[in-house]
Amino acid sequence: MNADGRTRLNQTPEWTALAKHREELGEVRLRELFAADPGRGTGYTAQVGDLHIDYSKHLVTDETLRLLRELAAATDVFGLRDAMFRGEKINTTENRAVLHIALRAARDAVVEVDGENVVPQVHAVLDKMAGFADRVRSGEWTGHTGKRIKNVVNIGIGGSDLGPAMAYEVLRAYTDRDLTVRFVSNVDGADLHEATRDLDAAETLFVIASKTFTTIETITNATSAREWLLGELKAGQEAVAQHFVALSTNAGKVADFGIDTANMFEFWDWVGGRYSYDSAIGLSLMIAIGPDRFREMLDGFRIVDEHFRTAPAESNVPLLLGLLGIWYGNFHDAQSHAVLPYSHYLSKFTAYLQQLDMESNGKYVGRDGLAVDWQTGPVVWGTPGTNGQHAYYQLIHQGTKLIPADFIGFAEPVAELSEGLKAQHDLLMANFFAQTQALAFGKTPDEVRAEGVPEELVAHKTFLGNHPTTTILAKELTPSVLGQLVALYEHKVFMQGAVWNIDSFDQWGVELGKVLAKRVEPALTEGADVPGLDASTRALVAKYRELRGR
């Protein structure tokens, strides 16, 4: 029994039925599933917004999907979803509502927290961001010396970096190419150094992004950026206002730093860091792509929000993708999940999803405070697929691990490519389709022999296949499609956390390292005797000091 009185997840009849079904299916072969059902290639598909989803290459039958949906019903996934949309405080360990869906709500929508409609605040900030972005883009907003802003440097980390940095890459073809936009996150001084070394400070705007405005990496980099700027401009504190803006929930800390709170763009404690790039945290992105494109992106998010909120279980795509992950993680012992985009512009997409998924669902304690007895979130990994093919796909094809993967691709290359480069798109996508085919169906020993391969190499050249993949295909990579993709994964992560009975919206696991770093620092700088250092760390600190000649 859970502490909240519910039956333990892995003792529910729905879980037991799935475990039994898994046993009965045994080593079900995709070749057999396709042979038995000629309609599978078109039948096991779904559509949400512009996203065509093919889940035919999964180790599932209609019965598997039915049983998985029963698990979702038994764990009341839709009940928790509705509580989220109603603004209830479902982030129980922090006693907060979870309302990233309000960030993209229509202007006339009503989403209440503690009886107050938050949508007008959301749109007030969006309008303020749009006004500011337009002034920077038009050259009306100038630096301290009167020069036009040509460079935007976003300083933030985690959710205050990964989202806007990812989306900037994704939407590069929609950006103002006369602006240089960079993202600094690492407290390694090399990051800020490389981002600023060729910039004219007089033309540079720093966007300091931090929900709490206490994150040590961000505040350290922001302080160094301020020193650099004032040094370069040979100016005093009065130069800060034209070159620094803040994105935060913490007005007090922003003012303490010396940024005019008139130049602060606000968001709220009901927005989690990893769910925040469609809030004020997206300001650098908005400056790069313009307010209209940013709003198109929000429209895309909203399409999938509405789908998740209203579609029945049978056709609810985030629910389906989440259930497939549960099928492999909990009933096939898969440890990881690969996300493999066939788009250069999505090069940072998987890194973004790592925080979204792993910081949300990397938990072993349930919402009821008890340790779970079942696997929770997977290791999420991957890079653009074409490059991966020449690196780690060997292990996916012929290794000993089951790695379910999402393949994301687009029918059209981006419009601004030359005709010659556009012609390469079919080759890119031929790889995309070929890989999921090879992963699913492999190559039998007889097929290998038929190619005249010598007997001693037949085993080596045999592909067992049966590697499950989801294909996500859209016409083109637009701001709206990006919003749709991100919302799809947000809600997938949500539904999995709901089934596993964990709080997907806190992140206590990152705290210990932060506290220890603060304690260790004086040992490095001053050789202070830090009590409680273990023998290994103490010896490493001594070695570090020796290497630094201290």
Ligand SMILES: O=P(O)(O)OC[C@H]1O[C@H](O)[C@H](O)[C@@H](O)[C@@H]1O
């Ligand atoms: O935006 P900030 O308050 O600076 O937080 C930045 C990041 O740091 C924290 O350590 C959390 O793990 C992340 O969830 C968060 O996105």
